[in-house]
Amino acid sequence: xxxxxxxxxTLTESRTPWRVLIAVGALALVAYxxxxxxxxxxxxxxxxxxxxxxxxxxNVIMGYGGYISLGQSAFIGLGAYTVGIATTxxxxxxxxxxxxxxxxxxxxxxxxGLIAMRTRGFAFxxxxxxxxxxxxxxxxxxxxxxxxxxxxxxxxxxxxxDYQNWPFYYSxxxxxxxxxxxxxxxxxxxxxxxxxxxxxxxxxAATIGVDTxxxxxxxxxxxxxxxxMAGGIYGYYLGFIDxxxxxxxxxxxxxxxxxxxxxRGTLWGPVLGAALIEPLNELSNQELGGGNSxxxxxxxxxxxxxxxxxxxxxxxxxxxxxxxxxxGKAALVGGRLGARRALNGRPGPEPVRAGRKLLEVKxxxxxxxxxxxxxxxxxxxxxxxxxxxxxxxxxxxxxVFNLIGRTMRADAGEIxxxxxxxxxxxxxxxxxxxxxxxxxxxxxxxxTVLENVVAPLRSFSWGQLRAGAVSGDDAKRAEELLEFVGMxxxxxxxARALSFGQRKLIELAQVLMLDPKLILLDEPAGGIxxxxxxxxxxxxxxLNQRGKTFxxxxxxxPLVLGLCDPVLVLAQGQCICSGTSxxxxxxxxxxxxxxxxxxxxxxxVGVR
Amino acid sequence: xTEFIQATAFGLLIGGVYALFASGLTLIFGVMxxxxxxxGALLILGAFLTFxxxxxxGLDPLAAIVVTTPLMxxxxxxxxxxxxxxxxxxxxxxxxxxxxGLALVLEAVMGLVWGNQSRSARPSYFDQSFDIAGIVLPxxxxxxxxxxxxxxxxxxxxxxxxxxxRAIRAASANTEGAALVGVNIxxxxxxxxxxxxxxxxAAGSMVSVLYPFLPGxxxxxxxxxxxxxxxxxxxxxxxxxxxxxxxxxxxxxxxxYVSAAWATAVPYVLIFVVLFLxxxxxxxxxxxxxxxx
Numbered sequence: 001x002x003x004x005x006x007x008x009x010t011l012t013e014s015r016t017p018w019r020v021l022i023a024v025g026a027l028a029l030v031a032y033x034x035x036x037x038x039x040x041x042x043x044x045x046x047x048x049x050x051x052x053x054x055x056x057x058x059n060v061i062m063g064y065g066g067y068i069s070l071g072q073s074a075f076i077g078l079g080a081y082t083v084g085i086a087t088t089x090x091x092x093x094x095x096x097x098x099x100x101x102x103x104x105x106x107x108x109x110x111x112x113g114l115i116a117m118r119t120r121g122f123a124f125x126x127x128x129x130x131x132x133x134x135x136x137x138x139x140x141x142x143x144x145x146x147x148x149x150x151x152x153x154x155x156x157x158x159x160x161x162d163y164q165n166w167p168f169y170y171s172x173x174x175x176x177x178x179x180x181x182x183x184x185x186x187x188x189x190x191x192x193x194x195x196x197x198x199x200x201x202x203x204x205a206a207t208i209g210v211d212t213x214x215x216x217x218x219x220x221x222x223x224x225x226x227x228x229m230a231g232g233i234y235g236y237y238l239g240f241i242d243x244x245x246x247x248x249x250x251x252x253x254x255x256x257x258x259x260x261x262x263x264r265g266t267l268w269g270p271v272l273g274a275a276l277i278e279p280l281n282e283l284s285n286q287e288l289g290g291g292n293s294x295x296x297x298x299x300x301x302x303x304x305x306x307x308x309x310x311x312x313x314x315x316x317x318x319x320x321x322x323x324x325x326x327x328g329k330a331a332l333v334g335g336r337l338g339a340r341r342a343l344n345g346r347p348g349p350e351p352v353r354a355g356r357k358l359l360e361v362k363x364x365x366x367x368x369x370x371x372x373x374x375x376x377x378x379x380x381x382x383x384x385x386x387x388x389x390x391x392x393x394x395x396x397x398x399x400v401f402n403l404i405g406r407t408m409r410a411d412a413g414e415i416x417x418x419x420x421x422x423x424x425x426x427x428x429x430x431x432x433x434x435x436x437x438x439x440x441x442x443x444x445x446x447x448t449v450l451e452n453v454v455a456p457l458r459s460f461s462w463g464q465l466r467a468g469a470v471s472g473d474d475a476k477r478a479e480e481l482l483e484f485v486g487m488x489x490x491x492x493x494x495a496r497a498l499s500f501g502q503r504k505l506i507e508l509a510q511v512l513m514l515d516p517k518l519i520l521l522d523e524p525a526g527g528i529x530x531x532x533x534x535x536x537x538x539x540x541x542x543l544n545q546r547g548k549t550f551x552x553x554x555x556x557x558p559l560v561l562g563l564c565d566p567v568l569v570l571a572q573g574q575c576i577c578s579g580t581s582x583x584x585x586x587x588x589x590x591x592x593x594x595x596x597x598x599x600x601x602x603x604x605v606g607v608r
Numbered sequence: 609x610t611e612f613i614q615a616t617a618f619g620l621l622i623g624g625v626y627a628l629f630a631s632g633l634t635l636i637f638g639v640m641x642x643x644x645x646x647x648g649a650l651l652i653l654g655a656f657l658t659f660x661x662x663x664x665x666g667l668d669p670l671a672a673i674v675v676t677t678p679l680m681x682x683x684x685x686x687x688x689x690x691x692x693x694x695x696x697x698x699x700x701x702x703x704x705x706x707x708x709g710l711a712l713v714l715e716a717v718m719g720l721v722w723g724n725q726s727r728s729a730r731p732s733y734f735d736q737s738f739d740i741a742g743i744v745l746p747x748x749x750x751x752x753x754x755x756x757x758x759x760x761x762x763x764x765x766x767x768x769x770x771x772x773x774r775a776i777r778a779a780s781a782n783t784e785g786a787a788l789v790g791v792n793i794x795x796x797x798x799x800x801x802x803x804x805x806x807x808x809x810a811a812g813s814m815v816s817v818l819y820p821f822l823p824g825x826x827x828x829x830x831x832x833x834x835x836x837x838x839x840x841x842x843x844x845x846x847x848x849x850x851x852x853x854x855x856x857x858x859x860x861x862x863x864x865y866v867s868a869a870w871a872t873a874v875p876y877v878l879i880f881v882v883l884f885l886x887x888x889x890x891x892x893x894x895x896x897x898x899x900x901x
Contacts, residue, residue, distance in 0.1 A: 068701045070708065115884045122643055122700050123883055126834045133831060134876040141869050249827070253712065256705065292719040299712025306706045307694055 022268065033169055042165050046237060048278035049172035050076070053230040054251075055258035055270030056179040057223040060186055062256070063264035065219040066199030071112075071128030072255045074135050075105040075224045077246035079231025084152035084241040085145060094154050094236040095171065098229050105228020106221045113217035120202065129249075136247035151242030154235065168237045172230060176271075179226035184267055186222060193447070193455050193469040195219050200444035203407050208510055209430035209457035218465070253298050254281065260305050263312030265446075272313060340486035340535065342542065357416075358383040358518055358549050359404070364413035366399055366573075373399045375573030377413070381518065386540060386550040388564030388581075390557075392594050396573040397553045398439055401520050405429060405436045418517060431459050435516035439523045439553075441503035443510075445496030449487060452495050452506055453478040456513040474513075481509040485539065501528035508539070518549045525556045537563055557595070561585070569594060614743050615864040616857065621745070623856030624753035625818065627849040628760055629811040629829070630836040632804035634848040635763075638780030639800040641700065642692065643837075645707040648829030649714035650805055654680055654812020655729075655821050656722050662729040662816070669729040669817045670755050673810040680812075684805025688798045696797075711826060718823040728820040752814040759810050763803075764845065776800050828872060835875035838882045854878075 033042055054072050061067050079101035086097040108131075116127045139146045146152065159167060186192045194215040197205035206212050235241040254277050262273030280301070284294040309316065359381040366374040374396040381387045391397055402408040404415055406426045415422045422429055444452050454470050470478075482488045485505040490498065495506060504524060511519055524540070525533040537559060540550060554560045560567060561581035568578040571593035577584065584590045633647045644650075657676045661667040667675070691710065695703055733747040767773035778786040779796045787793045815821060832855060840851025858878060863871040 066701075068705065070704075115880055119883055122704060123838075125701065125704055126838065126879055127883060129834065130831065130876040130879040133827065134873055134880075137870075137873045137876070250712070253708070260705075291724070292716040295712045295716035295719070299709045299716065302709030303691060303706050303713065304709075306702050306709065307691065310698075310702065 029173060030170075033164065033166055037164060039164065042169060044278055044282055046165060046168055046172060047281065048274050049169075049176055050230050050234050051254060051258055051277055051281075052271045052274035053172065053176050053179050054227045054255040055262070055274045056176065056183050057225070057227045058255055059223075059259050059264060059266075059270045060183055060195070061216075061219040061223040062259055063266070063270075064187065064192060064199065065195040065216060067124045067216065067219070068256070069128040069220070069223065070125055070249065070252050070256065071130075071132035072223070072227060073246070073248050073251035074128075074132040075109070075227040076231035076234060076251060077132075077135060077139065077243075078105050078108055079228035079233075080235025080241045080246050081139065081146060081152070082228070083232035084154050084235055087154055088152060093158075094232070095167065098171070098232045101232030102225045102229040105231070106225040109221045109224035110217055113213075113220045116220075117213035117216055132247055132249060132252065136243050139243035139247065146243070149243060151240055151245075152235075153240055156239070157236075165237070168233055171233055175226050175230050175233070180267065180271070182222055182226070186219075187267065188469055189465060190457070190467050190469055191215060191218055191465050193451060194457075194465075196447055196451075197444055197455050200446060201442050203426075204438070204442040204444075205455075206426035207405050207407065207430060207436055208455060209427045209459075209514060210455070211425075211427045211457075211460050214460070214465075250294060250298060253302055257298060257302055257305060260302075260312055261309070263314035263316075266312075266314045269312055269314040340539075341483040341488075343480065343484050343546065356383045357381070358418060359551065360416040361400070361404070362414040362416070364400065364403055364415070365411045366396075366403055366408065367411055372573050374403065374410075377570070377573060377575050379568050379575040379578060381549060381551050383517075383549050384544070384547070385566065386544050386552065386564050388560045388567040389551060389553045389570060390555070390560055390567060390594060391570030395570040395594075397570055398522060399573075400570070401436060401522055401553065404520065405434065427457075427460070430456070430514050430516075433514075433517035434520070435511035435514045435518070436520035437504070437507040437511055437522055437524065439526060441500065441507050443495040443498070443503045443506050445494065447495055448492050449482065449495055449498070449506055450475070450478060450491040453482060453509045453513055456510050458514055478509070478513060481512050484512070485509045486535065501532045504528060504532075504536070508536075512543070516548070518551065519543070521550060521552045521554075523554055524552060525554055525559050533559060610742055611864060615860045617743055617745060618749070619857035619860035620853060621749040621753045621856075622818070622860065623853030624756045624760075625811060625814050626832065626836060626852035626856050628756040628814070629808060630833055630840070630848040630852050631760060631763060631845055632807040632811075633833055633837070634840075634842065634845055635776070635780075635807070636801055636804040637837075637842050638844075639776060639783070640692070640696075640797055642695075642703040642707070643700065643842075644804070645704055645830055646687075646711040646714060647707075647808055647833050648826035649711040649718075649823075650680065650683075650808045651812045651815060651829050652821055652823060652826045653683075653714060653718060654809035655816035656718055656727070656812075657809070658813040658816040659722075659727050659729050662731070668731055669813055670731075670751055673755065673759070673813045676809045676813050677806045680809025681802045681806035683809075684802035685798055687805065688801035692801060693794075693797070711830070715823045715826060722823070724822055724824070726820040726822045727816075729816040731817065734817065748817045752818055756811065756814060759807065760845075760849070763807060766803075767845075772796075772799065776803075828875070831875040831879075835878045835882075838879050 029045070032045065054076070058069060058072050061069060082101040082104045083094050083097045086092070086100060087094045112127055112131050116124045119127070140149055157167070186195070194205065194210045197208070197210055198212055198215060202212060231246075235246065238245070258273030258277045259270045260273070261276060262271065263269030280297060281294070284290060284297045311319075357380045361380070362378050364374050364377040365372075377396065377400060389397055389400070399408065403410045406422070406424075406429060417429070417432055417434060420432070422432070444455065447455070450470060454474050457464070479488065479491065482491055485508055487502060487505050487509065490502070495503065498506065508524075524536050528536070533556065540552075540563065544550060552560070552564060565580055566578050567581055567584050569576050569584055569590050576589050576593060577587055579587065585595065629651060633644055636642055636644050654676050657679060658669045658672040661672045661675055662669050687710070691706065692703070695706060731748070733751070737744050737746040738750060767777055775786065775791045775796050776799070778789070778791055779793055779800070783793060786796075819825070836848055836851040836855055838851075839854050840847035840849070855875060855878065859871050859874045862874050
């Protein structure tokens with residue numbers, strides 16, 4: 001522990017120079033126009049600020065949430081047109097309309113988010129590209145509002161020429177500060193952990209109670225709002241708002257490049273990236289004549305960055321430093337299993353009513369093309385039991401789990417849980433008290449162990465989104481659960497560094513965070529060592545005594561037959577029988593389908 | 609009524625060319641799970657090559673596919689080995705950004721070589737048309753659609769009848785499975801990418817006659833290919849063909865009954881409508897999602 005602890009301390013200490021650097025940079029940025037009247041550099045900084053605001057925003061949905069938008073320049077255009085149209089049609093100072101530009105950008109982002117929310121991965125990219133181009137077409141064709149390709153000319157600035165471009169400059173500095181504050185805040189709240197969880201594994205995030213569409217929409221709106229306002233100022237600053245210049249996909253590319261180059265998922269990376277991109281932009285426009293050279297430079301740079309520096313500057317440097325700091329120190333990961341502590345307080349919620357069906361599955365069907373993976377499967381799990389689900393490979397066990405948790409949609413059949421029919425998305429099932437683990441563990445690799453365990457949510461409320469990611473009762477409970485599974489020492493390790501067995505323990509702690517009534521375990525003893533199997537069994541028994549009901553898929557027969565009662569047997573997508581372990585060992589159908597004629601349990605049942 | 613039949617005929621004719629255009633992308637996605645955003649730029653490149661062959665040597669633009677297809681095949685192979693292969697196994701988003709970067713580079717190169725003015729190849733039959741019972745069918749469109757269907761048929765026969773074609777289909781259905789039974793995935797991937805780029809080169813030859821084009825035209829083709837994907841689902845040639853014909857019809861109907869200016873918005877509107885109503889696409893192939901669980 002001490003080795004890693006001190007390494008982390010050194011890392012924290014090494015942050016001080018960073019902070020000084022950032023403070024000096026911020027001061028220089030604010031002071032520059034006061035000490036120099038060079039308009040060339042003022043112009044460059046103003047354009048870098050627009051890129052930086054765009055990149056810091058995009059980082060929220062792309063860096064934290066993992067969803068790439070190629071349409072960010074649409075928000076610049078929307079903002080510019082909002083300010084341009086409002087000023088010319090209604091009147092007033094353009095700066096008065098800047099907040100409205102933010103609102104319009106946020107509303108359009110929310111609308112696009114609503115369309116995209118049910119889709120995955122590349123569909124989002126498609127929607128953002130489509131949004132950018134369709135807005136451009138609207139701006140070209142809706143002559144009466146936008147003046148078509150002739151564009152809009154906002155009024156000239158009315159302030160004294162001595163102030164040069166100060167109002168543009170300082171309002172953009174303020175917007176950058178605002179967007180950085182928003183990004184920083186999001187990363188530290190439940191919204192941030194939710195978005196990270198979505199980036200790492202969206203299906204898994206949904207099973208632990210993350211209402212994924214809400215998070216994605218919030219993330220996308222957050223990426224748009226400040227950029228919309230910046231767009232309003234940018235259009236006013238340029239003095240000319242036209243469809244081609246405002247809805248320019250190359251600007252989208254430059255914003256993406258700034259995020260990737262600087263480091264996605266980091267707070268300052270996008271700012272660094274923007275500061276690197278703008279000089280290149282200037283070079284290509286002024287020295288090389290723009291047009292083709294601009295495309296060549298930024299298209300080429302995008303391709304090269306993806307190929308050669310996909311992580312970006314800040315994460316690469318950080319990795320290098322960390323590796324140096326840790327050199328020669330024994331790693332904690334891979335060490336012996338830590339001691340386990342029993343759960344404090346909170347005994348089983350209510351006395352268990354014997355015989356009550358907690359989960360009932362009726363006529364479940366799932367086809368994959370011609371393969372009937374689950375074919376009219378019906379069974380029930382009684383409250384307070386540790387039920388086992390066994391069957392040969394391909395009999396549909398994991399598919400049944402996926403259908404119950406709605407990682408997949410059933411073709412037919414009903415699932416009843418705790419007296420209600422389950423029909424909603426996975427997170428509602430988590431709120432109802434259903435938790436599951438995966439056969440091949442799915443922890444969030446880039447998050448720490450503790451962050452992994454606090455990520456699950458027992459309910460949804462708008463207020464809770466604002467709560468600190470690791471804070472209050474949740475954090476306390478998460479640490480308690482880590483102690484319970486014996487992983488307390490590992491709380492600050494990144495989950496990707498854990499062994500397979502350790503990940504199983506983290507997944508169990510994650511599920512327990514939901515305080516579920518029923519826990520579905522998919523091969524809890526698969527691929528782990530005997531000591532850990534014994535521990536797993538011990539924990540399952542302890543949790544069961546505290547009122548948790550279990551349904552366990554497992555191939556380790558001694559474990560199943562010793563631990564589970566009743567045992568359900570699945571074959572060819574149907575539940576062929578159920579009974580006590582003694583009963584199913586004698587049942588000819590089970591012997592035929594799974595155990596085999598010569599099955600006999602020679603070793604003593606239970607812990608080996 | 610004549611107007612409607614006329615529009616439908618136009619839509620079907622252009623849909624045939626769209627189908628050839630989309631087939632390469634679908635093929636590449638099937639094997640490599642890469643959405644090649646540079647597909648539109650490669651189409652325009654094919655059109656420029658054809659234009660030069662026609663202008664300098666007087667070669668018929670539709671016959672030019674005999675030259676453009678092998679050239680584009682070689683380019684596809686080179687693209688795969690230099691930039692696409694290093695990203696094997698990378699998330700889809702990385703390859704989307706990579707190929708988008710390539711699209712911009714191609715646009716710039718075409719601008720430097722051919723200039724940024726609008727071009728189009730005009731063979732002798734450019735202004736002629738067939739007249740069948742009052743329905744006007746421009747010869748260029750009829751010939752282009754016929755050649756597109758011919759190339760698509762050859763592609764289909766290649767995939768269905770040859771050993772190499774079957775290897776491509778196997779790799780497309782299940783990459784690991786194909787590797788297990790002895791398909792050389794690296795070789796098949798390179799071949800598929802090259803074949804995909806070659807078919808889009810052939811489509812480019814047709815486009816050089818049908819539309820005026822310039823380097824920046826590739827954006828509208830990105831939009832078209834994306835909407836065909838959304839309509840027809842990814843990875844199946846039949847789905848792509850149906851999506852292509854639907855898009856062709858929708859564009860021509862909008863042109864006829866609304867306005868030419870708004871017809872450019874059709875691919876985008878289709879993307880929004882389809883993804884909103886059916887996020888999995890109209891005919892998206894459902895793949896088994898849990899193999900990795």
